Amino acid sequence: MRLLSYLLIIAVIGFFTACSNKEEERMGVIDKSTVSKAIKLMKEKHKNAEDWRIEKGALQVASFWKEVDGSKKEYIQFCVDNFVSDSNALDLAFSRLTKYFESLNGHMTRIALDFSWFIHVDEGEATPVDLMFSGYDVSANISNDFFNNKIAFYTILNFPFFSLDEKNDLGKNWTRKQWAYARIGDYFTSRVPSDLLLKIGEVASKADNYISNYNIFVGFLVDDKGNTFFDKTKKLITHWNLRDEIKAQYANPGGLAGQKMIYEVMNRIITQTIPVNVINSNEYSWNPVANKIFKDGRESDFKAEPNTRYQYLLDNFKARSACDKFNPVYKTYIERQFDRDMEMPQKEVEQLFVKLVSSPTVRKVAALIKQRLGRDLQPFDIWYDGFKARSTISDVELSAITKAKYPDSKAFAADMPNILKKLGFDDVMANRLASLIEVDPSRGAGHAMGAQMKSEKARLRTRIGKDGMDYKGYNIAVHEFGHNVEQTIDLQDIDYYPMNGVPNTAFTEAMAFLFQKRDLDLLGIKNDDPMKEYLLALDNFWASYEIMGVSLVDMNVWKWLYENPNADAEQLKDAVIRISKEIWNKYYAPVFGVKDQPILAIYSHMIDYPLYLSAYPVGHVIELQLDRYMKGKNFATELTRSLLGGRLTPKFWMMNAVGSEVSVQATIDASEEALTFVK
Numbered sequence: 083m084r085l086l087s088y089l090l091i092i093a094v095i096g097f098f099t100a101c102s103n104k105e106e107e108r109m110g111v112i113d114k115s116t117v118s119k120a121i122k123l124m125k126e127k128h129k130n131a132e133d134w135r136i137e138k139g140a141l142q143v144a145s146f147w148k149e150v151d152g153s154k155k156e157y158i159q160f161c162v163d164n165f166v167s168d169s170n171a172l173d174l175a176f177s178r179l180t181k182y183f184e185s186l187n188g189h190m191t192r193i194a195l196d197f198s199w200f201i202h203v204d205e206g207e208a209t210p211v212d213l214m215f216s217g218y219d220v221s222a223n224i225s226n227d228f229f230n231n232k233i234a235f236y237t238i239l240n241f242p243f244f245s246l247d248e249k250n251d252l253g254k255n256w257t258r259k260q261w262a263y264a265r266i267g268d269y270f271t272s273r274v275p276s277d278l279l280l281k282i283g284e285v286a287s288k289a290d291n292y293i294s295n296y297n298i299f300v301g302f303l304v305d306d307k308g309n310t311f312f313d314k315t316k317k318l319i320t321h322w323n324l325r326d327e328i329k330a331q332y333a334n335p336g337g338l339a340g341q342k343m344i345y346e347v348m349n350r351i352i353t354q355t356i357p358v359n360v361i362n363s364n365e366y367s368w369n370p371v372a373n374k375i376f377k378d379g380r381e382s383d384f385k386a387e388p389n390t391r392y393q394y395l396l397d398n399f400k401a402r403s404a405c406d407k408f409n410p411v412y413k414t415y416i417e418r419q420f421d422r423d424m425e426m427p428q429k430e431v432e433q434l435f436v437k438l439v440s441s442p443t444v445r446k447v448a449a450l451i452k453q454r455l456g457r458d459l460q461p462f463d464i465w466y467d468g469f470k471a472r473s474t475i476s477d478v479e480l481s482a483i484t485k486a487k488y489p490d491s492k493a494f495a496a497d498m499p500n501i502l503k504k505l506g507f508d509d510v511m512a513n514r515l516a517s518l519i520e521v522d523p524s525r526g527a528g529h530a531m532g533a534q535m536k537s538e539k540a541r542l543r544t545r546i547g548k549d550g551m552d553y554k555g556y557n558i559a560v561h562e563f564g565h566n567v568e569q570t571i572d573l574q575d576i577d578y579y580p581m582n583g584v585p586n587t588a589f590t591e592a593m594a595f596l597f598q599k600r601d602l603d604l605l606g607i608k609n610d611d612p613m614k615e616y617l618l619a620l621d622n623f624w625a626s627y628e629i630m631g632v633s634l635v636d637m638n639v640w641k642w643l644y645e646n647p648n649a650d651a652e653q654l655k656d657a658v659i660r661i662s663k664e665i666w667n668k669y670y671a672p673v674f675g676v677k678d679q680p681i682l683a684i685y686s687h688m689i690d691y692p693l694y695l696s697a698y699p700v701g702h703v704i705e706l707q708l709d710r711y712m713k714g715k716n717f718a719t720e721l722t723r724s725l726l727g728g729r730l731t732p733k734f735w736m737m738n739a740v741g742s743e744v745s746v747q748a749t750i751d752a753s754e755e756a757l758t759f760v761k
């Protein structure tokens with residue numbers, strides 16, 4: 083399942099900057115000597131102020147200043163007049179900004195909630211005008227306005243930005259208030275012209291559309307003898323459904339041939355040797371191994387897909403890198419994804435992943451899989467799905483229980499205090515938290531939306547059928563409820579508003595998974611399979627091994643793109659294939675005994691959500707660290723304590739939560755432990 087991302091508007095303000103009239107106008111028109119002059123005058127006026135504050139503020143304001151903002155003289159005057167040196171006055175400025183930003187974010191979120199109501203909530207008919215409102219981004223021009231009216235410059239001048247390195251270094255001596263000051267410094271870190279932002283949206287939605295409509299009719303795949311292996315009606319989206327079909331076939335004793343066939347399809351997609359006629363079409367039968375297509379039993383000529391896949395990736399690169407020069411702080415898309423959004427340097431994430439994929443545990447788990455399969459490993463066994471604990475109760479029985487318990491969304495809402503008490507919250511806290519979460523019937527599978535101001539409530543959207551909530555819906559509802567509890571504690575009980583939230587989306591997902599894992603306990607059902615935990619550890623380890631390799635490919639492709647900005651789609655394709663084989667040969671070939679496989683390049687998110695993939699494995703790593711740490715402790719107490727770390731960087735958040743930084747060690751340890759039990 084795709085990670086749901088609930089970015090705080092506050093964090094997004096910087097993304098939606100625009101300068102309305104003169105889009106092409108350069109930033110940073112203030113030269114060094116003008117900055118020096120401003121600094122000199124500021125120091126003369128503010129004798130008690132710390133030099134670094136004056137210097138950082140003046141420099142950072144200069145880096146965003148455009149001609150339209152005023153002359154050099156006006157820049158100097160702005161800095162001298164608006165710099166707040168006295169610490170009490172700065173505190174006052176902080177509390178005012180905090181109040182205003184809470185109101186802004188809170189109301190923007192409230193409007194977005196109202197405008198998307200009939201699209202998200204299963205209430206009445208969704209009409210064309212509802213779609214128009216839900217597609218409108220009311221906050222799109224705020225950052226633009228705030229540069230124009232100079233609120234952004236005032237904020238930058240007095241609460242300057244600290245880089246991730248600075249936060250991770252200086253942060254160890256910061257008070258909570260200093261952290262909160264630094265978080266305000268993150269509000270305005272870019273000033274990208276609106277036409278460039280529109281372009282990103284346009285390219286992203288085209289890439290998304292390409293992926294969303296890339297289906298393979300697997301029932302029309304044939305081998306050399308004309309045998310088919312799947313149902314004629316089976317239409318699988320690339321790559322998720324194709325991958326899931328490979329997974330599903332492990333339960334089928336004769337599934338190997340079908341798995342091999344789908345694997346060939348994936349290779350054809352990566353190498354773009356796939357016939358265009360078989361994409362999203364069942365007009366032809368296709369032998370993916372020989373790469374021949376047939377109609378009415380006769381072979382036909384075909385054209386291969388003309389590198390379309392890589393053209394979309396390239397378009398994404400071009401649109402995103404075009405914004406680099408309007409980001410004085412995070413200068414590349416790689417930095418924006420890792421340093422800014424994930425708040426973990428790309429190099430560090432890479433090292434984290436390499437540590438796991440090159441660990442000796444991989445070979446041990448692989449040997450166990452080989453033994454369980456009774457055959458040599460195939461490259462697609464990166465998706466081995468055999469470490470699943472069999473539930474002692476069927477889905478049908480579980481659904482009967484959940485449907486009786488939750489006939490409608492009101493019943494779930496009424497039960498929230500009990501759920502929280504079962505998780506270890508005391509009565510007062512359980513009732514209070516539940517009163518701050520509103521449950522609405524969802525049109526989709528479900529989602530959670532946090533409030534951004536204390537006077538608003540978080541929303542839990544859950545899908546309930548006419549005959550009540552089935553088990554799948556319940557399982558998702560518990561996951562979303564985990565998001566809501568995180569959002570609510572992080573907003574309502576946090577010490578400083580700018581610290582509200584978690585370091586990145588991987589953290590809120592980790593929280594939601596910790597809830598989801600306990601769904602049967604919450605129903606009062608004890609899963610009596612003693613192997614459950616060990617199987618889960620191995621399943622998690624093997625899934626991490628796979629997705630971390632995919633993420634390494636994704637990162638290396640983007641590094642290559644930045645080194646080769648003028649490459650065409652053909653060159654990009656060659657590079658992706660080369661990079662994926664390199665990663666394979668380094669970390670997978672020694673385990674699988676097969677070289678030169680490009681399979682790690684199959685992930686669709688590589689094309690439509692560039693550099694997002696790393697969030698998944700980081701989320702699982704964090705989840706496991708938290709889970710192991712919480713074992714034997716009160717879940718609610720530990721959860722609350724961890725959450726009140728708020729918007730520390732991941733490094734400090736984890737230190738506060740579990741006493742160590744983000745690390746794959748817990749994932750490895752859990753597997754090593756499991757290996758002694760699972761045979």
Ligand SMILES: [Zn+2]
Nearest residue numbers: 086561591594
């Ligand atoms: Zn989630």
